[in-house]
Amino acid sequence: MADGKGSENEKNNLVVLNRGNSYVIKIHDNFFNIEKSDWDTKILGINFYRINDITLKNPDKLNESLKSFKSRFDIDCLTYKTDLNNLDLMKDLMRGGFILAGFPIRLSVDLENMLFKDDENIRLFKEGDLSHLLQIAKNAFLHT
Secondary structure (H helix, E strand, C coil): CCCCCEEEECCCCEEEEEECCEEEEEECCEEEEEEECHHHHHHHCCCEEEEEEEECCCHHHHHHHHHHHHHHCCCCEEEECCCCCCHHHHHHHHHCCCCCCCCCCCCCCCHHHCCCCCCCCCCCCCHHHHHHHHHHHHHHHHCC
């Protein structure tokens, strides 16, 4: 598959196109664009992939589709970042074995001008926080 050509497995209807660290997968009429994250793989010491795009035409086969691809490529962790408004896809993914790990929060208030700015528990990032944040990030994936 390293040549960029597709291969097909008739047993489970799996078609994979490989382009470097990126794969386009068609299985059971569901399409996935999946990419290996070398950075996360190196830092976490596991085979870490992220889904860049999903087109579900057969959501009932999502779990089977993901299991087939994960086992074929020895994937330890597979993530997908979606918009919170896409509730149907989120439900399908959770039925397929995904865990809702979190969602981004964008603060619309300047923390510098908040009344609680002198509270020791709430403050802006400091350089000394980096080691603690790295440990939290590492443990978030290794203990799930």
